[in-house]
Amino acid sequence: MSHDDRLDVLGFDNALLPVGDLPEAVAFYERAGFPVKVRFDEAGIALLGAGKETPGLLLRAEEEFGRRSPAWPAARLWLEVRDARAAGERLTAAGIDLLDPPFSTSTGYVVEFADPWGNVIGFTDYLKRPELARS
Numbered sequence: 001m002s003h004d005d006r007l008d009v010l011g012f013d014n015a016l017l018p019v020g021d022l023p024e025a026v027a028f029y030e031r032a033g034f035p036v037k038v039r040f041d042e043a044g045i046a047l048l049g050a051g052k053e054t055p056g057l058l059l060r061a062e063e064e065f066g067r068r069s070p071a072w073p074a075a076r077l078w079l080e081v082r083d084a085r086a087a088g089e090r091l092t093a094a095g096i097d098l099l100d101p102p103f104s105t106s107t108g109y110v111v112e113f114a115d116p117w118g119n120v121i122g123f124t125d126y127l128k129r130p131e132l133a134r135s
Contacts, residue, residue, distance in 0.1 A: 022059060025061075077121055080124055105124070
């Protein structure tokens with residue numbers, strides 16, 4: 001494939017997460033620290049903020065989408081925070097269970113949690129490689 005044939009991906013847009021109950025999902029994610037940017041209950045969607053960027057987490061209610069535990073091979077969405085271990089403490093204080101204790105990576109630490117429908121979100125930091133972190 002030549003350089004001209006490649007897709008010119010510019011970055012991430014919204015990450016869409018299916019949920020079984022929009023009001024419950026919004027309350028869960030607000031406890032996890034995500035602000036609501038836009039909410040349309042009649043359409044079954046809510047857009048949550050993720051940092052300074054315009055895109056965010058788009059929750060979409062799906063009829064009969066039941067509660068489930070995340071399977072290990074489930075897709076995961078990791079978002080950068082300043083301190084993942086502190087974020088894990090905040091989640092625990094908000095009544096949100098972590099999937100595992102915070103774990104170390106080559107660049108920092110990661111903490112993961114799942115919503116009631118099995119969507120896995122991770123908070124990761126660059127404490128070991130601060131030159132790679134967002135400012």
